[in-house]
Amino acid sequence: MRYDYAVVGGGIVGLATAHALAGRHPGARIVLLEKESGPAQHQTGRNSGVIHSGIYYAPGSLKARMCAAGVGSMMAFCDEHGLPYEQCGxxxxxxxxxxxxxxxxxxxxxxxxxxxxxxxxxxxxxxxxxxxxxxxxxxxxSTGIVSYRQVSAVLVDLIRARGTEVRFGVKVERLTPTADGYEIGTSAGSFAARVLVNCAGLHSDRVARLAGTDPRSSIVPFRGEYYELRPERRSLVRGLIYPVPNPDFPFLGVHFTRMIDGSVHAGPNAVLAFAREGYRKADVNLRDLREVLANPGFRTLARQNLREGAMEMLRSWSKATFVRSLQRLIPEVSADDIVPCAAGVRAQALTPEGKLVDDFLLIDGPHALHVCNAPSPAATSSLEIGRAIAARVPAAPSRPTLSLTPQGVPA
Structure with a gap:
């Protein structure tokens, strides 16, 4: 079957994009391809569940604009579909x-x-x-908390109800441009699509290159490791507590987050992961590691941030050091109060010059749009990102070509 739109990636940005496409173009043939067995298995399902306010982002940037709008749209979505959230501040x-x-x-x-x-x-x-x-x-x-896994599950139901085909366990292996779209080779056979939307997260740069588009950056995976307060010590934290962030570092520092289920997480740090899906210290993917270490941009970044990088590594291996960071905020916290919990990996785009991309990066290509940098606050902004993408791709089937602004989103 030939599709009008193929969305690659079943995280919250890919799901929100498929949802927006189905709403804007009724009757269009849409397929969403996700290599995992279900949605939200990586960045979406392994973050702190914060509905971010947008305070950190440069005025006028995509992050600032989409995050500010995303707070309201995400909470409205939860209200509409009966999902728990809390605007705790x-x-x-x-x-x-x-x-x-x-x-x-x-x-x-x-x-x-x-x-x-x-x-x-x-x-x-x-x-x-x-x-x-x-x-x-x-x-x-305006800051809140929610479960983005729950939001993603509802999005899957909604897009299926609108006729979108959702295919889990399907890995994109090659992309062949055609006169009017792409032939998509996957682990489950071939798909043909007129427009490709790449929301592949940790692998978004690779998918862009498969499509013949220069992503102008490479993904570097940073693992964020968390601890959790023991239940009897959760009373130390009422809501969300953050330090003043280092303005030269794209991470927000170790902080306390009360989750929507009542648990309290402490973290994350930010260390180089030795695999794009490296959630444990022992996880190593030689291809992923070689790419990072051979990347001149990463070497530049590492030289410029030796002190911060060394501190993050020390905090990763030393619980005592991690606890001292937490004690800057809450002196009462002790090593006995926290236990390790699941880590996440941030897909951070890095330029060849060694600069961390500090905004969402959406790049257009022939019959395609590539979301090449969508770390936090992408989950907060996901419904807005999806709407922006849907507004830029052509209606099906009457317009066979794709025309985008240089950044791929409305000005």
Whole structure:
């Protein structure tokens, strides 16, 4: 069968894209291909479940715009489909005087991004989080928590109900351009599609190259390792507690997150994973590792961040060091209070010059659109990303060509 649209990737961005395509183009023939046995098996199902506010992102960036809109659309989606979520808010706290200028910059950025943010003294921080040690903070009330696995499961049901074919256990192995689309070779045979949408996450750069498109970056996998507070110590955390992030590093620092099931996670750190799906320290994929180590951009990044990288590695192997990071926020936490829990891997795009791509990266190609960088807050923004993609691909079947802006999304 020939399809109008083929979406590669069954994480929340791929599912949201298929959902938006089916809604915008009724009657179109759509197939979603996912190599795993079910949806949300990687970044989507292994993150902290935060509905991000958008405070961290550069004003006017795709992240800032889509995240701000995504908060409302994600919560509305949950209301419509009876999914549990909570708009619990979060505090970002400074624990040392040298962090105050960056805290002020974050506050200003929040205002620029249209957020209702509140400056807090140390005493006011403790009104929200009594166990936190801080000299100042910011309250971000729009932040929430949800299970993105549950959201993804509902999306699967919705897109199937609209006639989209969802094929799990199907790995894309080759892409052959044709006069009016692609021949898609997979582990389950061939598929033909007029338009390809690449939402392959950890493998998005490889899928883009299979399609003959330069992704202008390479995916570097960073593992985020978490601990969980023992049930009897969950009372130490009421909501979400974040440190002031390092402005030169794309990660938010070790923090506390109350999950929608009531558990409290502490983390993550950010260490190089030796496999794109390397959720354990012992996971090694030689192809993945060779690609990273041979990448001149990664070598540049490593040289420029030796101190931060060494600290992340030490925190990975030393529970005592991890605990000391947590104690900067909550001094009462001890090593006996936390136990290891599941890790995640962030698919972070890196340019050949050694710069971490700090925005969503959507690249157009002949009859295709490639989502080549969609780490956090992509889950929060997923419904908006899906709508933006659906708005740019042509209606089926009357328009045979694809025309996109340079960034692949509306200005």
């Amino acid at each position: 979060k505090v970002i706290v400074a624990t040392a005087p040298e962090e105050l200028p960056q805290l002020d910059r974050l506050y200003d950025r929040g205002l620029q991004n249209g957020l209702k943010v509140q400056k807090l003294s140390g005493e006011q921080v403790r009104e929200y989080e009594p166990h936190v040690q801080a000299i100042a903070g910011i309250r971000v009330p």
